[in-house]
Amino acid sequence: MALRLAAAAGWRRSWDALPQIVARRTRGSARTSVNTMTTLSGSDGQGPRATLPFDSNRFVTQLQHQGFSAEQSEAVLDALKSTMKEALDVQDGMLATKSEHVQLKSELTDRVFNSTLKFDIAQRHMRDLLERDFNNLKQDIRMIEKNDFDKVRNEIVDMEKRFLLQKQITDRMVHKLHLANETMETMIMKFSVAGGATLVILIAIVGTYFEKS
Numbered sequence: 001m002a003l004r005l006a007a008a009a010g011w012r013r014s015w016d017a018l019p020q021i022v023a024r025r026t027r028g029s030a031r032t033s034v035n036t037m038t039t040l041s042g043s044d045g046q047g048p049r050a051t052l053p054f055d056s057n058r059f060v061t062q063l064q065h066q067g068f069s070a071e072q073s074e075a076v077l078d079a080l081k082s083t084m085k086e087a088l089d090v091q092d093g094m095l096a097t098k099s100e101h102v103q104l105k106s107e108l109t110d111r112v113f114n115s116t117l118k119f120d121i122a123q124r125h126m127r128d129l130l131e132r133d134f135n136n137l138k139q140d141i142r143m144i145e146k147n148d149f150d151k152v153r154n155e156i157v158d159m160e161k162r163f164l165l166q167k168q169i170t171d172r173m174v175h176k177l178h179l180a181n182e183t184m185e186t187m188i189m190k191f192s193v194a195g196g197a198t199l200v201i202l203i204a205i206v207g208t209y210f211e212k213s
Contacts, residue, residue, distance in 0.1 A: 060074060
């Protein structure tokens with residue numbers, strides 16, 4: 001867009017100055033020869049130049065058909081050449097050269113490479129962070145499982161201890177009951193023997209008493 005505006009401004013300035021150029025060229029010496037084909041080109045510089053083929057003979061002939069003299073037609077042709085050359089020079093000055101294209105391509109390649117490298121580094125860093133977090137999570141889960149397992153195992157051990165303690169208490173109570181039962185049986189046996197002996201003695205005494213009577 002800026003190139004078009006600059007070229008249009010150059011054409012406008014040259015077109016505005018065209019009558020003065022024609023007048024000066026008409027007052028000057030007349031030319032006796034006319035080029036059949038002219039190639040308009042911009043100024044020399046790096047990179048390709050802008051060229052524009054132009055049939056000057058046909059242009060002069062058309063001007064003469066419009067009522068211009070040969071001198072006026074050649075003056076208009078010279079002015080048009082100068083104007084177009086100036087416009088092409090402006091255009092060449094605004095176009096990028098081959099070296100500038102190569103430099104721009106190199107800069108873009110470097111930027112793309114740097115961006116790709118930064119993305120790869122960031123992606124690798126993110127992957128390392130994810131792996132580290134995942135490993136930490138696995139360790140936490142294993143620790144939780146181990147703690148839960150240890151807790152359950154401790155509870156089982158406590159229950160076994162309480163069961164053994166209760167069993168020991170029960171065994172002692174049963175043993176005491178057996179001892180008490182044996183003691184009771186022994187006492188009953190003693191009382192039975194003593195009662196039997198007393199009964200025999202009483203019977204003997206009663207028998208003796210009846211015999212004496």
